[in-house]
Amino acid sequence: MAPLVDIDAADPAVRAGHLATQAGQVLQDLPRRLHPSWIDTVGADPATLAAGGPELLNIALLARFDLRWPDLSAASHALELAWLLPPAQLARLCAARALFAVRGALARSVDAGARRRARALVGDASFEALVAVPQPRREDTALPADDTPAVLAHGLALLDAALQWRDARSRRLIALMLPPAGRPATPAAAQPPHAAAAEHTAFAAALHTLFPEHAWLFGSEPATSTSA
Numbered sequence: 001m002a003p004l005v006d007i008d009a010a011d012p013a014v015r016a017g018h019l020a021t022q023a024g025q026v027l028q029d030l031p032r033r034l035h036p037s038w039i040d041t042v043g044a045d046p047a048t049l050a051a052g053g054p055e056l057l058n059i060a061l062l063a064r065f066d067l068r069w070p071d072l073s074a075a076s077h078a079l080e081l082a083w084l085l086p087p088a089q090l091a092r093l094c095a096a097r098a099l100f101a102v103r104g105a106l107a108r109s110v111d112a113g114a115r116r117r118a119r120a121l122v123g124d125a126s127f128e129a130l131v132a133v134p135q136p137r138r139e140d141t142a143l144p145a146d147d148t149p150a151v152l153a154h155g156l157a158l159l160d161a162a163l164q165w166r167d168a169r170s171r172r173l174i175a176l177m178l179p180p181a182g183r184p185a186t187p188a189a190a191q192p193p194h195a196a197a198a199e200h201t202a203f204a205a206a207l208h209t210l211f212p213e214h215a216w217l218f219g220s221e222p223a224t225s226t227s228a
Helices: 012-027 036-042 046-064 078-084 087-100 103-108 112-122 124-131 148-162 168-177 193-210 212-218
Strands: none
Touching: 012 078, 036 046, 078 087, 078 168, 078 193, 078 212, 087 103, 087 112, 087 124, 087 148, 087 168, 087 193, 103 112, 103 124, 112 124, 124 193, 148 168, 148 193, 193 212
16 A cells, blocks of 8 residues: 555645545555455356456445445544544454453553453554553453453444444445454443544544554544544
């Protein structure tokens, strides 16, 4: 993937051009972007698809999931463009959102297994940045289980609760890039709306420290708005 310009430094027209190029690469390379479990549901004869090459499989995936070019300008926050990330990086983002909700418990935990699983999900640097963000103590907080699809699904559910997804095609692409959740994630007790909103705002503001390598998408300064 070609590196993109910093979101803060780029002229808006230049950035829009880079994002459009990235979007085109995603939709032209679905066999390597979508999770294999979803690709297996296409139902076409594997020999026929193999004979037709990756282009035929790409067309089959577009038709199977009714995928169309999302409207990049419709996104109210860069998080709604997370489908532009490679699948592994998108998974890190969703895992980070799930772990952000329990960052205080992770910081205090003496459960080496839970901390090791969390590090494996987001990487060492992102884990350290995540647990460094202060969080009020919550006694009802459960540490992440050893079930990666469930953790990712929970992270996506938390994003769903805060984002508007003005273009549903963006949300559909993100779901297809992640593994199907084998079972629903077990969420912590529901927070009051103001607390949930404050937590998501804190997550959005921390994106530039959690994922500095994706400054082209999330910026290199704290976000000031997550919805509109």
